[in-house]
Amino acid sequence: MENSEVANTSNYGGADSMNIIGVIDLLGGRAVHAQGGCRHGYRPVSTAARVPIDGDPVTLSRVYVDRLGIRELYLADLDAIAGGAEQDEATRAVAALGAPLWLDAGVTTPAQAQRARSRGASRVVVGLETLPSFVTLEEICAAGPGGDVVFSLDLRDGRPVTATLRERAAEALVRQAVDAGVAAVILLDLDRVGSATGLDWALLERVRAAIPDVTLLAGGGVRNDQDLRRLADTGCDGALVATALHNGNLPIPNV
Numbered sequence: 313m314e315n316s317e318v319a320n321t322s323n324y325g326g327a328d329s330m331n332i333i334g335v336i337d338l339l340g341g342r343a344v345h346a347q348g349g350c351r352h353g354y355r356p357v358s359t360a361a362r363v364p365i366d367g368d369p370v371t372l373s374r375v376y377v378d379r380l381g382i383r384e385l386y387l388a389d390l391d392a393i394a395g396g397a398e399q400d401e402a403t404r405a406v407a408a409l410g411a412p413l414w415l416d417a418g419v420t421t422p423a424q425a426q427r428a429r430s431r432g433a434s435r436v437v438v439g440l441e442t443l444p445s446f447v448t449l450e451e452i453c454a455a456g457p458g459g460d461v462v463f464s465l466d467l468r469d470g471r472p473v474t475a476t477l478r479e480r481a482a483e484a485l486v487r488q489a490v491d492a493g494v495a496a497v498i499l500l501d502l503d504r505v506g507s508a509t510g511l512d513w514a515l516l517e518r519v520r521a522a523i524p525d526v527t528l529l530a531g532g533g534v535r536n537d538q539d540l541r542r543l544a545d546t547g548c549d550g551a552l553v554a555t556a557l558h559n560g561n562l563p564i565p566n567v
């Protein structure tokens with residue numbers, strides 16, 4: 313695969329080729345348990361790997377890195393994504409732990425992307441949910457150092473969340489994002505987040521076929537090591553995982 317510096321940096325468990333990225337969903341300064349994309353109902357993470365978290369994003373990050381052996385983190389700033397203020401203090405505290413940080417903070421301009429980098433982001437995530445246009449995505453990619461912009465194809469029930477793009481095929485949208493210059497693509501179905509229902513395998517296969525030479529990650533619904541193995545077989549390079557790490561459904565050699 314191209315962009316191998318993005319993929320295969322957190323090999324984990326039985327799926328040896330998978331890059332597992334531990335997710336922190338941040339809302340009002342607290343690490344919350346995301347379920348089904350209904351953000352108003354999210355509650356603080358209570359425990360992860362049998363360690364009390366009590367909503368503290370730094371504690372959760374340390375559990376991922378120090379206890380579970382996860383080497384990369386993904387922070388979704390849900391306040392910023394919803395158009396509110398960036399959760400700067402918590403983001404910087406997580407970044408200060410030193411693990412490479414993928415930051416999803418509602419980036420819509422090159423200036424916001426640069427600010428994400430200044431706050432410690434190793435990868436700047438631009439989500440379809442907040443993206444004004446693919447022209448903007450191209451501008452964000454062109455203005456950066458290169459190779460650090462990631463496109464998140466945000467879906468609900470397998471369809472793009474943006475009303476004007478709802479009838480567009482996922483494969484066409486990811487191809488457009490790659491043409492704009494992104495280094496990696498995340499396929500994220502919000503309805504499946506925290507659901508333990510598994511992934512949309514047919515869609516993943518179609519997207520992988522559409523972008524065979526670009527790093528592809530999946531998020532929402534990863535349940536266990538079997539899912540990781542199937543993702544690897546599908547050609548995915550990695551997965552965003554939260555719930556299955558919290559509840560121990562993935563085999564964790566360090567616990």
